[in-house]
Amino acid sequence: MRNTPARSSAGKNEFGGPRRRGTDVLMAINVTVFALQFLTKDKLLLWGAKDNQLIRAGQWWRLITPVALHANLLHLVTNNYSLNSLGPAVEMLSGRQRFLSVYAASAVAGSAASFAFSPAASVGASGAIFGLGGALAVYCARHRELMGSQSDAILRSLGQSLALNIAIGFSTPQIDQWGHFGGLLGGALTAYLLGPRLERVKRKGGHSLQDNPPIPLFTSKL
Template sequence: MRRSQQNYMTTLIVVVLFIVFIAEELLGGSENTSVLLKLGATYNPAIVMKNQWWRLFTAQFLHIGIMHIASNAIMIWYIGQYAEPIFGHLRFLLLYLASGVGGNLLSLAFGNDNSLGAGASTALFGIMGAMAVVGFKNKESDLLSFLGRQALALAVINLFLDIFMPDVDILGHLGGLISGLLLAALLGDETYKQFGFWSRMLATVLLAVYVVVTVRLGMVINL
């Protein structure tokens, strides 16, 4: 990897997550429903009926309890050490933010309309998905191929474990993974072999369809 190994965005993301978590605690507690709603957790009726679409973005910065943020922060820090040098600082940040929104969109379309959603794991699954794509596309690189396989295995294992954890938003995780798989073709670093023009166009179309369908279903179900 020829890019600088200083992972500015990974550090920034983790710091921001903890700043937001401290704010949650100071305002009444990270497990307080009113605090979570006030700060931007996803709540499908509010998103659709009150046009609070910004919640799809803000929810990825909120966490419910110390274990929630600790586990996500550790995973982001670990994966970011490898993903950020591959995608570059800005692309990594865009991948993180867009995957977070993408994960929340699938939750909007098919999730429980009476539950609150929060957490960076939607974005985290997107990063893992994008890493898997880069590894697949760069099979001649032992390092990238290995990292891609590891990221995909980690995502699949966690999705399987989600089945047995009723309080976990498996739809958000799956949506983040899908978003990351598609975004990898658009945000890939020029340093490594990437998809061609038509593959990028296909990824763009699929991503647009994903957004339109999930938004439409979310509006129909939650009205």
């Protein structure tokens, strides 16, 4: 968050792929809303930027609307690039319903943390994107036995990316670090509760995987 090829030939991880449609819809929403912002002369407060005074006055919807707003074109491109990098992996591993649940929960958690600890107005999808990183980290940590060395490699990469983003955030006053931290924790907690949580179970003829998260709301059938 910041303060004030053809569809038929698309691969699974390319824009338009059948297993990443949730990611593509979110990216399209970001672009569409930014175009509407431009047409209305970028009235971010009117569109729903996080503003503490207005939230205290009862406009609680401002805890979710900032996720679709962006301060400028570079902000939009950066967040859509990050969403395109993380979103497909989380969506394919978790399923579309859990992916969208993580994204929404992370957006609200990021705005709530910013509301609690930062007086500045803010917009942006980065809190929700940090939440996707948290969800991917939970998945890898939870499935080390199944993923082997790949799990450690992904966790190491996520840790390096997190450290870099924190360093950039502390050196750039316009970046809402509280929104990032809140989104990260919100995404990790949502992924922990909703899963996936794959376990080996004994069945006739061998073993299979079963999805047993703490809250079996969107459990996958394996």
